[in-house]
Amino acid sequence: MARDESTSPVPIDELNGGDASIAGLDDAPFCFGVVDGGLRVTYANAALRLYLGADPTGRPLADLDVAPDMLDAVRRAVGGASIAALELRRGDTHHLASVFPVKDAGGGLGGAAIAFREVTSWVEDRRRAERLQTVSAELSGAPRIASVAEIVLGQGREVLGAAAGVIALLSEEGDTFEIAAMEGFGERIERDWGSFPADLSTPMGDAVRRREPVFVDTPEQRAELYPQLSLPADTTSATVPLIVDGRALGALTFRFDGAGPIGSEVRSFVIALGNQCAQALDRARLYEAENEARGGAERLADISVRLAAASLPREVTDITAEAGVRVLGATAASVVIATGDELEVISSLGYAAEAVDRWRTFDRSHPSPLAECIRTGEPIFLESRADAVARYGDLAEAADAHHAWAALPLISHGRVLGGLGLSFATAAPLTAARRVAITTLAAQCAQALERAMLSNDIAIANQRLEAALLAGNMGWWEWDEASGRVAWSENLERIYGLEPGTFPGTYEAFLDLVHPDDRDALMAHASEGLRGDGHEFEHRVVRPDGRIRWLDGRSKVRRLSDGSAAGLAGIAIDITKRKLVELALRESDARFRGLFESGVLGVSGGCALVIDEANDALLDLVGYSRDDLGDRLLMLDRLMVSEDGSPIGEREWQLLLENGWLAPHEREYRRKDGATVTVLFAAAMIDQASGRWIGYALDLTARKRNEAALKFLADAGDLLSESLDYQVTLQRLAELVVPRLADWCTVVVLEDDGTMRNVAVAHSDPEKVALVRELEREYPPDPDAPSGSAAVIRTGRTEYLETIPDELLVQVSPDEKLLGILRDLGLRSVITAPLTARGRTFGAISLVIAESGRSYSPADVQLLKDLAHRAALAIDNARLFRERSAIADTLQASLLPPLLPAVDGFDVAAEYVPGGDGVDVGGDFYDLFSTGDDRWAVVIGDVCGKGAVAATLTGVTRHTARAAAIEDDDPVHVLESVNTALIRTETGGQLRFCTAVVGVLEPGAPSVLSLARAGHPPPLLRRRSGDVEEVGGRGTLLGVYDDPELHQVAVELEIGDLLVLYTDGVTDSWRNAGGDARLVELLRSLPADVPAAEVARRIRDDALRDRGGVGDDMAVLVLRAIG
């Protein structure tokens, strides 16, 4: 700043000579001295003497402690130059000096005069002002609250030398300070002071309340004003409110070490810094909010696409936890799924490993925010540590890194599936915008989770069904007559000898695989089945390797909702084994005859009716002894009985006598003990005159029994596969068993609640069945009984009693009455076998012999076990079929809104009819929801894709439309968002698109509907007058092109006007009956003021009537303005 000027030198004699008073300089408030031409001091005023601590007069200037700059300046002044405003620094002090030449007595240059003063505080002020300018520039470039705070605190500490600094922001409600940044207070304070109430007596609180700075200059002052603040003794503080446009954002405090009042320069600097800080914070806050809104919405849209595409529950929870941290800014996030009373953490992010281990599962009753929100179904937001500690005590205390928490229940269709927990370590995270985002994330997670859980269930159900079918050598199929499509389960493909997935899926392809000899009959059966109620037919198929398999096919007609037949659905069982057994039986019969003819077995000889010779085999067979033979007790008359038990020995003898021989034939022999045995008997006359003959007999009992068992199992197998209603199946089974195998048959099943229920009872006497039913009411089955059905269900092991001892009856009878009844029933022998499928025993079947008097043999036990096994598989299959279709229905329902919301001024209704694919989920959807402020979004669409992909795309479309409309309900924006989401959705190369209409309705008088259409049939607007018009301009369908052309139009809806949105499934039903024009005509012909529900129903019914075969999905959404 030094200025060199050429001035005329001051005459030295005016200054020289020790007469300081002349110049009045000795008392001047600045230092003043004069040097001669040889730079020797000739004069020093009082201030200079004080400054140097001695009188320098007479000493050379160079010997004094003079700054080199000064020395240099003096030299130049002696040479004639004047130098003004020379800045000099000496340690921490600053000086401003002027040096000019003085004349000697002769008028020549005689030396120089020096004047200077200390300007330290002035220089500091100026430096601060400059610094403030720099700070201002830095702050204007700081985009975030955190960076603003960092700059401000850093400058305060550097420029002011503050020991510590803190910036706290007021919450939206203005009742809490949240610490935004803090430096220099020490770890403990910085950890504990997350937030504090605004009304607490603090410098910050006072500064904001009074809207003026608060300076605490002494410890005494602090003790008096803020007794509760425990700060080190020798400190002072300066606090300024942060105010922009009259709004208080918070406060800024610096703490200084050392006692004593805070200088005015510091005060003004803090105030200036506070002003700049407030401006910058306000900007940063706006910037952050905007950024969060824009970035958050974009990323939430991404998340919603990812959620909708997730197919496993675990994927959904992982994506949600990740979104909680990466998108919503939480420090940690976890997602739990509720299973009964247990809550299981499926995904978590950001928590310490010990915490994750500790909280893998916990109880629903646990006193934590997550458990509580799941119990109550209400979200919980904890704004501060104080809030959390007050409500959850130790739990919150332990989480020392976190300041705020959010816990939200995951609710879909009214069911709480689990919860989402977020923890925040940043200050003031739960802004209104963030809460909306958190709530949206939870809602999307819940929807996606429900869908994924259902998809998971359906996949498991399908696998189980396949496994069960595999075990039973069965496969299922569906045939849609109209399209000729035939769907097969994988196992059916295996039965046909095809690789899974290679069956072409057409009726023709199926017929090609059928044995040529059976083809015509099969086609006849199938078409007859279609006209009736289904079909049953055994036929052969030729596998690609040429091998022939026998199949038993049965089906039921599949009907549309109007009752017309759409096709057949059924199962096919590989019965090749049974057929082979039948063939083997025939063969063994022939072999046996040969064996007999070789004369190997039982031999008897006799004369007329008396048998007097017999080998041991024959005696064993008929139960007589050799003595009986001697006593001539063996008579043909006594042995041979007809089926009704009358003696026929005489007749046989006459035949033998007449023909000379009896060809081998089956005959019942009555044993000595009264029982009958089946034998194959043949005889020949030896001597006609004496009446002597010889006979052969073979015991057929064992073979008979095997034959009966095989026949029985074959019958039972047929019966079991007939019905998908297991109660009917079991009752028929019980009836099949009685009286062939038992006098009694009962089937008990275990209900879900652990009780046992007798589902089938059979006895040839209906009165006895009634008696059992009555006894069951009086003596309910005890699940813990030590023997009988309960024990078999518990252990899964078969129980067999060849004879039932009386003690057992006594043991199982709680009173004399029951004992009496049981004894009267004369129970003799019992077998109870478990009904077990997929490792689970769910019932037991018991066979009992009473009045018929025989006992069960181990062979019977094997037979019953076999029967029970087949029955269990059949029942399990039936149950899986039911489960699978129920899941498909639910999955479809989850893609549609469960109930339309009530819209003020409108009567709304919808109809939806799924397409013909049974368990597949269709692509039509509609939605109606509030976008806030009494505005409503109405959406209808049709996603075109196949199978599971279509379901995913429908989910993506619907969820994206919702998320986008809530973000910005401009219809074109919503459609563009859906377009982007669909293009991003992975479909494995499959082409897909969606047509849709999005409308936004503002109810009023008149109501206004803004609408955009993407490749979808135009909604129809039927005016009260009866005129019908199409609404909305054309737009590119979605999901194919990334630059769709979309237009928005607006129409006014007056009272009585009717808006109908529909999918092409409706008009395609009338493809041969007028198409689109048909719908226009239908609406035109409606009387005025028909309720929306009635309009929707009429459209549906009319379309169903004309839809031939299996149709596409159809959806109709009707809005009627009612004012």
Place this chain on the structure above:
Amino acid sequence: MQAFTVERRDDTDWTVLELVGEFDLAAEPVLQSELASALSSSTLVLDLSRVTFMDSTGLRLLLEADARVRGNGNRCVIVRGLGSVHRVIEEGLLASRLEVVERMPDSP
């Protein structure tokens, strides 16, 4: 109901697939098998003038066919259908994105 069929004409310059009948889900296997062997043709003409009905599945098959042909670096020309059939294409604003012509051209 008219079953869907494809009539094929091979020329040195192009292959014409004339789609006849109702173009919906039932058409998929028929069209796919014809298309498989026509993909190598430098110009494929899909003639919709004898299609009596087309639904969104028909449209999907058409877009898929177009994408596959173009994906092979070949040209796919669509001869427009009648009334309701063309409307399906018009409604989706596809006429400008596909190469749709009014009638069967004389040569490529």
